[in-house]
Amino acid sequence: MERTSSSDPTDLLKEALEADGGPNVELRYHSKRTRSVSVENGRVDQARLAEHAGVGVRVQAAGIYGFASTASLEVGAIRAAVEDARAAAVASAESGKGSGETRALPPVDLAQGCFSEPGFEELQAKPIEDRLDWVLGIEARTRAASASIQSAVCRYAEVFEEKGIVTSDGAKAWTRLVRPEFATSAVAAKDGEIQRGARSVGSTGAWDCLFRRADPEQYSEEAAAMAVNLLRAGHVEGGRKRVILSPSLVGLLTHEAIGHTVEADFVAAGSCAQGRMGQQVASELVTLCDSGASEYLPGAGGTLAVDDEGVLAGRTEIIRAGILTSYLHDRRSAAEFGVPPTGNARAWEYDDAPLIRMRNTYIEPGTSSLEEMIAATEDGLLLDGPKNGQADANGEFMFGTLQAWPIKRGVRGELLRGTNISGTAFDVLRSVTAVGGEFEWDLGSGHCGKGQPMKVDAGGPWLACEVLVGGQVQ
C-alpha cells in the first residue's frame, strides 16, 4: 500500500503494535510532503514536489533504545522494523557493559485523538502552479526596485506534515499541520562594493499567519532597500556596548544561547546550566519559556500539539523572573532527572530517532516602548535582523546581525552595516535593563541544527542589554 495523505494511520499502527505484542514499543508514521519554488533573476532554480513518508520504530530493550524504519505502511513491514529495532537494542546490550535494565518511563498523560493545526486544508487546496507565478512576480519586483540591484532571489515552500504516534503504553495520536516559508533577498552593487538585503518568514498555519506582520510585497521592498542602503552605510565601531535587540535577535538569544544549554541531554553532559536550578541567572525582568503552542500571536513556526513520543507539548517556564526553573526533557531524560517530561522529543523525518529539541522559545513581553528604550540609551546600538547564530556549552554565543543603528544621547542615527555580537548567555540576561511590550515571533524561517534539522520559532519583545560588538578597531 502506498499511502498518500490525510487519513488516520493510527488504527493500522495499533494493529501492528498488537501483532507484535511486546512492551516498550513506539511507532511513528510520519509523512512529509514539500512543495517549493525558487527563482533567481527570472530563472526557476527549483520547482519541486517531494514526498518522504514511512514509519519510524523505537524499542527500548535491555536499557537501550533500538531504532529502525520502513517506508511501507503495511503491518508486515512495520513488524519487521520492530524486530530490527529490538534486535539492534539487544545486540548492543549483549556486546558490552550496559545498564541491562529497561528504564521505566515516568507516568504522563499520553495524547489520544486527532490534533490538526489550522491551514492544512486551505494551503493544500492551492495549486503549486499559482505559487510559481506569484514567486516569479515577487522576484521581478525585488530586482526592479533599484538600478543598483544585480541579483534577486525569491523562495517559497510549504511542508505538509502528518504523523500517527502509537505507543505500547497508550499514546494514539494523529497530528496534521502545514509550515509555509517565504524568503526574498537582493544583492546590490556599486563602485565595486557588493551588499545583500534579505527578509524571510516562516509559520505554522496558512498565509494569514505567514504574512501577519507584512505582505510579501513589503518584504520585497524591505530586502531591496536594505541591500541598496547598506552600500553607503558605515561600519560599526567594535567593543562592549549597550544595545537594543530586535525581537528576531531576542529570539536568537533565547534559542541559541539559553535554549540549547537547558536541553536535558546537554545539561547532563555538563552545560553551563547544570547545577543552576533555582539560581538567579537573569534580571528579574526576564521570564523565558518554550512552548508547543503559539503564545501571544498565532502561527509560530515551531508549533506542535503532541511531541514524537506522544506527550502533549505544553508550555515550559525555563526562567521565571530571573530564576532558572526547568530544563527541557524527553521521557527518558525526565525519568533520569525525576521530573515530568516537557514534550520536547522531536524527529525530523520518519527515519530519524527523536532528540530533545525546542519548539517556540521566547522571552515574555514587559512594559517598555521602543521609543522609551532608545531615549534611555546614552551611547549604544540598535540591532536588527538575524543572519545566523551559534552558542557554546559555556553559554558563549555569536550572532550575526543584518543592520545596526547608533544611538547617541537617546537619539537613533543613520544605518550602519550589520555586525556580529557575542557574549555569555546568563551574563547578558543579567544585564537586561528594559523589556519591550510589543511581542513578535521572528525566527520561523530556516532550521535549527542538532544532528537533525528542525523547524523551531523564537521571539519576544525588544530587549535592552549589554553585549560585545564586533567591528572596526579604533
Added chain:
Amino acid sequence: MSTHTQAERARFDGRVAEQREGRHAQALLNEALEAGAGEAEVVAQGSETIAVRFEGEELKLSSADSGSALGLRVFDDKRMGFSSTNQVGPDARQRAAMGALGLARCSPQDAANVLPVHVAVTREVDACDDQLSALGVADIVALARDLVARTLAIDPRLRLDSSEVSLRRGAGAVHSSAGVAASASSTSLSLSLFGMAVDAEDVGGFDYWGGHALNLEAFEGLATESITRFSDAALGNLGAQSSESYTGPVLFSPSAFMDVFVQPLVAAASAIAVQRGRSSLKGKLGQTIATSEFNLLDDPTDRRLMGLGAFDREGTPTQPFKIIQDGVLQAYLYNGYAAAVDGVLSTGHAAGGARSVPGLGAHGLSVAPGDGGSAKDMLGHLDRGLLVGRFSGSVDPASGDFSGVAKSGRWVEAGEIVRPVRETLFGGNLFDLLPQILRLSSEAEGVMGAAFSPWAMVDGVAVTAG
C-alpha cells in the same frame, strides 16, 4: 516492499545494489518519458546504515536502517520541473512523473534548461570494502564503546555530549534520456566526538572532531587522531580569558581557514554566482587574487575525502580540477545548467542528493602546503596575537565580508600559547586578505573528512576582544 528484517538480509554487495538502483532509476525515467517529458534525468540512491550513539558514557541508541530516494528532473520545451519520493512502487512513480511534468508545463522557458552533454565515465572507483560489507550491529557497538572509553580515559575532566559511529553501505545511479547510465557503490565508517571539558565551575567551550574512513585500518587511524584532537582542544579551552583588540596577523587552523577563506572562495567561483552578479570573482579569470603560495585543487580522486567518486550528480565524469594556482584564478565551476548558459561543457560540479534539483559545488578540496614549517613553527612566527581553532560566524561569499567568534581560540605571545581566549570576535574581507596570507604550514591536515588544508597566517584581520 521487502519485509525482511536486517538479520535476514544478505551481506552487502555493491554490484547488486548498483543494479537495483539502476532498475529504479530506469523505471522512473521510462515513466516520465511515457508521460510526455521531452528530456528526463533520474537519480536513485539506496543505503543501509548502522549507527550507534552514545550520550556521555551511556549507549543511548542503536539504529539499523535502510532507505531509498528517487529524484526526477524533467524538461519540457525548455521548461523544468522536479519531484522526489522515497517510495519505489508504481503509484509513487506515476505521481512523481506527473508532478514533475505538471510543474514543468507551468514554468517559464529557459534556453539553458537542457540535459548536460553526455560524456562517458571511464574512471572506475572501488569504494566497497569486504570487511565493512560484513559488519553488523555488535561490531559497530564495539567500535563505538572503544572510541568513548579511549576518549574519556585521557582526562577525567573530559565530557562527551554525544559520540557516534556509523556504518553506511549504499549505491546510487544516474540515468537520463541523453544516454547517461552511471552507477556507483560504497561502504564507509564514520565517527564523531562532540563535548567539552569541565573543571569544577569552569565549563570549557565545546569542540568536535570526526571524519570518515573506507576501511577498518583507516578508521583506527581516524579514531586515534580524532581522540587526540578533540581532547587537546576541549582541555585547552578550560580557563579561557579575554584577549586583546588589534588589527594584524592571525593564525588560522586548517578548519578555520577552510571555513573563513576557502569554502566562500569556492562559492564565489561558482559559474552561477558569476553569471548572476553575486560574485566578486566576476572578470577575474587569469588574475592574481591571492598570494603566490596559495594553490587550491578540487580532487574527486582523493580516497581520504568523502567526495571520492567518478561522476557528479548529473552523471558527468569528474577529475582533479585546479581552481587557484600560484595565486591565480584558473577556472569557474560549472554544472550542466551553468555550462548551457555560457555555452561551454560542464566541469563535473553538479552537486546534491536525489531530493533536490542538482546544485553546484566542489567534491574534495585540497589546499597545497606551503613552506612555513610545522604548526608549532607557524606559532613561532606570531609575536603577539590570536590563534583561531574553529570559526563560529558568517561569511558573505558575494562581498567577501566575514565576521565571527574565535572558538577554541588561543592567545599567543613570543610564539607560545599563553592562554585560551573567550568572547573574541574577528572580521575582515576575504578577497582583501587572500593576498595577505603571510605563510602556510608545510603539512596539510584533514578537516572532518571533507578537505585538506595547511595552517595559515593571514595579516590584516581585525580582532575585537571583550
